[in-house]
Every structure is written in C-alpha cells, then in structure tokens.
Amino acid sequence: MTVGLLDTDVLLAYREADDAAVAFLTEVRRHDKPRLSQVSALALLEWCRDGYDRSVVQGFLSPAVVYPVTARVSRRAFDLMWRLTPPVRLTPTAGLI
Numbered sequence: 001m002t003v004g005l006l007d008t009d010v011l012l013a014y015r016e017a018d019d020a021a022v023a024f025l026t027e028v029r030r031h032d033k034p035r036l037s038q039v040s041a042l043a044l045l046e047w048c049r050d051g052y053d054r055s056v057v058q059g060f061l062s063p064a065v066v067y068p069v070t071a072r073v074s075r076r077a078f079d080l081m082w083r084l085t086p087p088v089r090l091t092p093t094a095g096l097i
Contacts, residue, residue, distance in 0.1 A: 003032060003035065004035070005035050005036055005037055005040070005067065005097060006025075006028070006034055006035060006036045006040065007040070007097070008036075008039070008040040008043045008093070008097065010024065010025070011025075011036065011040055011043070011044055012043065012044070012047060015044065015047060015056075015057075033063050033064055033065050034060070034063070034064040034065070035064065035065045035067065036064060036065075036066055036067070037066070037067050037069065037096065037097045038066055038067065038068050038069045039069060039093055039096050039097050040097060041061060041064075041066050043093075044057045044060070044061070045057060069096055073096060074096065077092070077095035077096045078095075080095055081095050
C-alpha cells in the first residue's frame with residue numbers, strides 16, 4: 001500500500017460514517033498509522049460539536065502521524081500556487097496539505 005497524507009474531505013466523510021471513507025480508512029489502518037497534515041487535524045477539531053466529538057477525534061488522532069505546517073511547507077504552498085495559471089482552483093488549505 002502506498003503511503004500518503006489523508007485528504008481533509010476523506011477524514012470528514014469518515015467522521016460522518018460515509019461507507020466508502022470508513023472502508024478506506026479501515027484499510028489504511030490495517031497497514032499503517034493514518035497520516036495527515038496539521039491543517040486536516042484542525043478541520044477535524046473544528047467539526048467537533050461537543051466533548052464527545054472531541055474525544056472521538058482525540059482517539060482517532062492519538063495513533064496518527066500529524067505533520068506540522070512549517071515555514072518551509074508554507075513557502076512551498078505559496079510557490080505552488082504562484083506557478084498555477086489563473087484562475088487558481090487550488091485553495092490555500094489544499095495547497096498547505
């Protein structure tokens with residue numbers, strides 16, 4: 001299985017119990033720890049409506065590898081978006097991830 005960062009939309013679909021997302025993340029977890037960016041982790045925290053949701057997210061994140069958004073990552077995202085021909089369809093958040 002190829003290793004990569006999980007997309008924020010996949011993680012949010014997983015939290016909403018989307019069948020395809022649950023199956024995908026179950027397969028990822030069989031082979032390795034989930035890997036995601038700090039931006040995606042923040043999106044999961046934003047999704048929380050109460051303490052229970054937060055504990056579920058904490059349980060999901062505890063074995064995960066969360067990659068920080070460093071100055072280097074930010075510069076590379078800026079460079080990527082700068083090189084794209086307008087109109088740029090990549091969101092800043094997606095560029096950072």
